[in-house]
Amino acid sequence: MTATKETRPRGARRWAIDLRPLAVPEFRRIWLGGGIAMLGFQFTAVAVPVEMYALTRDSFWVGLLGIAAFLPLLVFGLWGGAVADARDRRGVLLVSQALLWASMLALLLQAVLRVGSPVLLLALVALQSVGFAVSGAARTASLPRLVPAALVPAASTLNFTTYTAASVAGPLLAGLIFASWRTDVALPIAYGVDTVLFTAAVWATVRMPALPPEPDPDGDGSPRKAGLASIVDGLRYLATTPVLMLSFAIDLIAMILAMPRALFPEVAQERFGGAAAVGWLYGAISLGAMLGGLTSGWIGRLRRQGLVLVVAVVGWGLAVAAAGLARQLWLVVLLLAVAGASDLVSAVLRQSMLLVYAPDRMRGRLQGVNTVVIAGGPRLGDLRAGAVAAGFGTGVAWVGGGLVSAVLAIALVVVFPALLRYRATPAADRE
Template sequence: MRTGLIDLRPLRVPAFRAAWIGGTAHGFGQQAATVAVLQQTWDLTRSPLWTGALGVATAVPLLLTGPVGGALADAVDRRLLIRLATALQLVVALALVTQAVLGAARVALLFGLVALLAAGAGLGVPARRTLPVRLLPAAQVPAGIALTAVSFQVSMLAGPAAAGTLIALWTPVAGYGLLAGTTLVALLTTVWLPALPVAGGTGRAPAGGWGFLLRSPVVRGSFATDLAATLLAFPVALFPLVNELRYGGDPRVLGAFLSALAAGGLVVGLFSGGLTRIRRAGTVQLVAAGAWGLAVAGFGLAGSVWGALGCLVVAGAADSASVMVRGVLVQLATPDAFRGRVSSAETVVGIAGPELGNLRGGLVAALTSGPVALVGGGLAASVVVGWVALRNRALREYTLPPRA
């Protein structure tokens, strides 16, 4: 019987089930490590400048190695690439545990290990993104990607909370230990993956992969929609300012802002059965991205804390729906020979958009105010998404294959 609840049929496929468990463990450990690294950096420096610099130490290696990982994913067995990237991250996780246990921590060492951990993610994530479409029947790919999105939202909610509790009871060692354990699980689950060679098996990525990004109006428009939403309306950097201006700087409110975004995304994931049955995927992404912009603008206008949290729940739900549908659309609209490189571009869009959006928000707020940056950015994002919808008929009318 079909319901609006999340479709669990992909978990009946052993290889996808193993990939999903491994990906969930991997994401959980990465979120936990974020808390441990932040805490250890603060303990070492007592400087917000250094904790802020962690974003650079993470983003730059990802942006540099992501395209390399994408090209490799189109040239070699993707199972082998995932194993090697995960093994690298396991070695780094054990090094993080060791430096914390021995009391040998230095900022340069810590940042170097963080950069290596991010580099491992950049090499492996493009190949991981291709797993649902390679392991599942085409009709179940949307549900498989929805399950992946749910595991990400759960990791965002539970990973930092678990790490924070363990660190409070012990030290950052506990957070790094959690990272090592979950990364080991992610590596072991690759035993159940089949060999995943690319078509042709020449050992070189087929020509035309990067050019496909520009040639395909569907993929190009999907990425443009996501960039418009995040570059113009990403609100997280402005949370502390809004909290200080309107709610007295209460740290509980600041934490609630972040939880509200994740909660909205989780709700969409849990009820994604109906969403993934909508075949007009391009229209769904455009509507969701437009709703995200309006919800961010609403957050900027909200006078009460409950109104602000409600807008953020809507924003989180819209963002999750947009990202989920984009993942399905991009994977199914891309030939397998190009999926690694297109997936790496999707990873870069997912990293660069929010980071640059935070920078844009901070600059505009410094010149005007936090509410102006939020409202103006949210409305601008919705307008640009509407322009993409009008101009890109291929994206607007893109239809997924029928489900079984």
């Protein structure tokens, strides 16, 4: 009877976010350090496109930032996942974070010196993407080694919710900076905040326990290699799990076709007439995701995870399209927040499915693929939005993308219904 009551919480506990993973000290440090670092990263996430638009006055150049970030993600996300399966994940994190720190310092330096080069901005975004790809695969693949399997969905939700909370506060604070100072003064401040706050992530990684690769039950005991054969082995495993393949595909559809953020600098200036609006636009999606995370207690109890994932992705596309039609800033923010809540649900479900489905020896490589999807998809979406806006205007790029993504997501699962049929295994049955 006691177990039944714990698995079926009543009242507010059914909806409140599950905080049990924070009782694990190792996870608590990673969660705290990552959240602080993510707050700093949001200053750069706003500053780079604002600087690019200020230099070029062209949303297409802002969209090129997406491709500059995606190509390194594609290569180093896969390779970084293989490295995370073959080496101590703590060591991999430290090396990749050093690279991230170097890219932040370079962005700060070019802003202080007022170099004013769009090409240099693209190059530094690409360098930062290399570090992000490797660190993202190693960090997330470590999660099931830090908390019990039954707490993986709750830990994933905590990470997403904290990161999205930082993604709300960061753009709003960055918007205040750009509203209070000239762009050439605000840029070094924004980049400098990111550089300082990133120390929290490095501190958390230094305090992590060593996470050497677990023995391969089918291997001969020799060290695992992080080469092309290892990457192919991971992709081969992924090809045998259509549920994971479809979860990646539907997310790519949503992000590439419906992500509107490359349009935010232009829309903020032309539709809402001020630099402060850009902070609200960049923070709105994350605001919705944060609120969705705070009321996410029900996610860990879902059985029909595949069906709910599809509904969330379709809801994302429709909410984005509606936001593109709105002409009041508050309504755009509200609709983007609804989209963000839908994205939080889909992201947590996809991450939990991956971490529970895959054995530890494969998690780094599959997380590398996931990093390419979750980080690369929005960047390809930036390129798509910028290119369509340059040719047909921001309205077509924003509204049309949201509608097409919803239609294609439905079509995909109608043709390949494996995702709709997927049901989660209860935690009690896995233990």
